[in-house]
Amino acid sequence: MRSRDRGSADVLALVLLAPVAVGLAVLVVFLGRQVDARAQVQTAAESAAQAAALQRTPVAAERAALDVVAAMLVDRDTCDGPVVGIDLSRFAPGGVVAVTVECPVSRRGVEMIGAPAVAHSVTATAAVDRFRANVGPP
Secondary structure, three states: OHHHHHHHHHHHHHHHHHHHHHHHHHHHHHHHHHHHHHHHHHHHHHHHHHHHHOOOOHHHHHHHHHHHHHHHOOOOOOEOOOEEEEEOOOOOOOOEEEEEEEEEEOOOOOHHHOOOOOEEEEEEEEEOOOOOOOOOOO
16 A cells, blocks of 8 residues: 555655646746847847948938848747847048847747846947048949
8 A cells, every 4th residue: 555655645746846847948938038139149240230330321321220130130939020220420431339128138039037128138239440441322
């Protein structure tokens, strides 16, 4: 009879520990998204600033930065609706371009742990080469 009691205890322990294990796994997924989102936002901001700095006009610089961010932040499970800010106030030979990317981290699939809303914001700058920039016709 002892073997039947032992089996019941194992099932009870499994029933009690399974939700905890699932919750812990979901928490690990959420924390991984945080790290991944931060890295993606950092890379997108740096790449967008560099792409903008290589353009010859402010209009082309803005378009290049937006295109780079759109191409890099396509995973909606990591970054849910990025917002891009581009500062071209010093876009001139020898000047600086600044790109700010803000990314709210998606909580899709991790709602069960009550994950807080988190957004990462990164500002990256790139120098405009004095021989590359040209505010007039090329």
